Amino acid sequence: MSAREQHIAIVGGGTAGWLAALVLSDSAARAGSTLRITMVESSKIPTIGVGEGSTAVFRQMLQHFGFDELEFLSETEATIKYGIRHKDWRRLGVTYDGPIDDPHLVSQTPEAKGSSWLNQYCVASGKPVQEPHLFAYLLDRQKAPYAKKPDGSYVPLGPFHHAYHFDQSLVAKYLKSKSKGVDHVDGLVSGVTRHAESGDIEVLHFEDADDLPVDFVFDCTGFRKQIIGKELGAEWVSYADQLPVNRAMPFWLDIEEGAELTPFTLAWAQTAGWMWSIPTQSRYGCGYVYSDRHTTPEEAQAEIEKALGQPIEPRNDIKINAGRLDRVWINNCIAVGLSSSFLEPLEATSIHGTIVQLLMFAMFHLNRKPGEEDRHRNAYNQAVARQVDDFMRFINLHYVSERDDSAFWRDVREKYILPENRERLARWRERLPRHDDFKPFPGNLPHIEEQLYYPVLDGLGLLSRQTAKAEMDAMPKLRAHARKTADSLTREYKSASLKALGHREFLAGLAA
Ligand SMILES: Cc1cc2nc3c(=O)[nH]c(=O)nc-3n(C[C@H](O)[C@H](O)[C@H](O)COP(=O)(O)OP(=O)(O)OC[C@H]3O[C@@H](n4cnc5c(N)ncnc54)[C@H](O)[C@@H]3O)c2cc1C
Numbered sequence: 001m002s003a004r005e006q007h008i009a010i011v012g013g014g015t016a017g018w019l020a021a022l023v024l025s026d027s028a029a030r031a032g033s034t035l036r037i038t039m040v041e042s043s044k045i046p047t048i049g050v051g052e053g054s055t056a057v058f059r060q061m062l063q064h065f066g067f068d069e070l071e072f073l074s075e076t077e078a079t080i081k082y083g084i085r086h087k088d089w090r091r092l093g094v095t096y097d098g099p100i101d102d103p104h105l106v107s108q109t110p111e112a113k114g115s116s117w118l119n120q121y122c123v124a125s126g127k128p129v130q131e132p133h134l135f136a137y138l139l140d141r142q143k144a145p146y147a148k149k150p151d152g153s154y155v156p157l158g159p160f161h162h163a164y165h166f167d168q169s170l171v172a173k174y175l176k177s178k179s180k181g182v183d184h185v186d187g188l189v190s191g192v193t194r195h196a197e198s199g200d201i202e203v204l205h206f207e208d209a210d211d212l213p214v215d216f217v218f219d220c221t222g223f224r225k226q227i228i229g230k231e232l233g234a235e236w237v238s239y240a241d242q243l244p245v246n247r248a249m250p251f252w253l254d255i256e257e258g259a260e261l262t263p264f265t266l267a268w269a270q271t272a273g274w275m276w277s278i279p280t281q282s283r284y285g286c287g288y289v290y291s292d293r294h295t296t297p298e299e300a301q302a303e304i305e306k307a308l309g310q311p312i313e314p315r316n317d318i319k320i321n322a323g324r325l326d327r328v329w330i331n332n333c334i335a336v337g338l339s340s341s342f343l344e345p346l347e348a349t350s351i352h353g354t355i356v357q358l359l360m361f362a363m364f365h366l367n368r369k370p371g372e373e374d375r376h377r378n379a380y381n382q383a384v385a386r387q388v389d390d391f392m393r394f395i396n397l398h399y400v401s402e403r404d405d406s407a408f409w410r411d412v413r414e415k416y417i418l419p420e421n422r423e424r425l426a427r428w429r430e431r432l433p434r435h436d437d438f439k440p441f442p443g444n445l446p447h448i449e450e451q452l453y454y455p456v457l458d459g460l461g462l463l464s465r466q467t468a469k470a471e472m473d474a475m476p477k478l479r480a481h482a483r484k485t486a487d488s489l490t491r492e493y494k495s496a497s498l499k500a501l502g503h504r505e506f507l508a509g510l511a512a
Contacts, residue, residue, distance in 0.1 A: 016337020051285015
């Protein structure tokens with residue numbers, strides 16, 4: 001079957017499903033191919049929607065589709081996110097920010113191309129690595145990424161892509177409203193018919209709709225894994241030995257009248273896990289991600305109420321089974337979104353991972369030639385497994401803490417830190433992390449690299465100033481250039497942030 005004549009069914013109308021519909025229909029249209037896409041979703045099963053944070057990839061994708069950012073913000077009640085504020089992770093009372101802009105992009109020097117020289121310089125000088133970041137100031141001063149011109153139009157303060165906070169159920173609705181040429185079935189998939197020899201799915205059966213013949217299926221059914229798990233028997237690779245938390249208790253908090261909206265995700269370490277806090281325009285979506293081996297749901301709730309100084313009403317208490325599928329592509333079915341992997345949302349990797357996986361499929365595998373299925377499946381499965389394993393390794397590193405104030409933190413230190421992370425940290429104490437420590441992702445698609453690692457390593461006190469100084473001392477010309485560049489960017493960005501609109505003022509202006 002040639003890819004040009006395919007009928008693709010996307011089962012599941014959450015964010016993953018609608019992202020799949022958009023990426024596939026856009027890629028097919030750009031390639032001039034005739035792809036038929038049917039979205040199958042069930043109005044009987046709600047989507048997840050807890051208050052999600054994205055990465056910069058989401059904004060790049062909106063631009064790629066030609067969607068208007070201001071319309072997106074006002075229709076989805078989304079807010080701006082510059083990064084993550086990590087509170088009490090290193091030890092109680094220590095906070096560090098992870099801004100997601102990369103100043104190296106605007107100040108590359110030929111002699112240090114691809115290196116992390118601004119980070120190296122900051123560590124060597126005893127300055128926080130966030131200092132030459134525009135987003136560090138916008139984040140801290142709770143500003144918008146735009147100033148307003150006298151004519152009322154918005155002018156961006158820098159070239160960097162910010163991220164968003166949103167309620168994904170509103171985002172799924174927005175993406176749905178934007179997808180064109182996608183057929184729609186409201187039905188609950190109850191089973192499939194598979195080809196007797198190849199095992200490929202030929203027909204989807206429903207509890208409440210007519211059979212649907214298909215050539216290819218995207219399983220976006222969330223935690224249910226209706227097709228990839230129940231019909232095709234994919235196995236779950238658990239991260240229970242690498243990540244200590246296994247429950248999430250989401251709750252909402254009201255926004256105080258007139259209060260500013262934080263343009264960062266707060267990740268606040270607690271005695272048995274950590275709490276997230278994510279603003280949408282109408283409320284804060286929060287939750288305690290904790291280990292039920294170290295606390296009970298009642299104790300967890302009491303701890304958060306004490307930390308916040310107010311009562312909370314938990315909306316749920318979700319069992320987290322962190323891990324990924326052994327293979328996300330089996331026969332003619334690919335799983336994306338929660339059906340394929342789940343990690344605690346410490347670095348907002350879920351929707352990011354979904355977008356990258358979809359782009360990778362569209363770039364390399366959508367128009368595959370007949371007879372090459374196995375090669376494509378193997379390459380895709382390996383890349384996705386590596387992507388999610390890399391996310392897990394990064395999250396695991398956040399737990400390298402000096403905290404010793406609870407059984408949770410003592411267990412984490414003793415049992416959970418990956419030997420591979422210990423080795424990397426030992427290496428990075430001898431020489432600082434650099435670009436080639438991080439293998440690029442296929443097609444150079446965005447992945448977790450040194451720019452995300454540096455603030456975390458620095459914030460946790462895991463980088464050696466002495467090592468950084470020795471490295472900089474060996475390159476006096478680069479050191480002088482780094483000093484000049486860092487000072488000038490710091491001045492420029494501090495001053496730009498003073499011109500920025502307030503975060504709330506900016507969002508309120510969109511609704512006006
Ligand atoms: C506690 C928590 C916090 C999170 N925080 C973040 C974050 O900060 N950042 C981030 O990027 N991600 C986060 N996520 C993950 C994020 O919410 C998901 O990646 C995203 O919403 C995509 O979900 P989904 O579309 O895969 O699944 P869902 O939203 O669950 O959608 C599943 C869809 O499948 C349909 N369906 C199910 N079974 C059937 C069936 N048999 N037949 C037909 N249709 C069916 C449902 O109707 C629904 O439309 C978080 C998740 C949780 C649980």
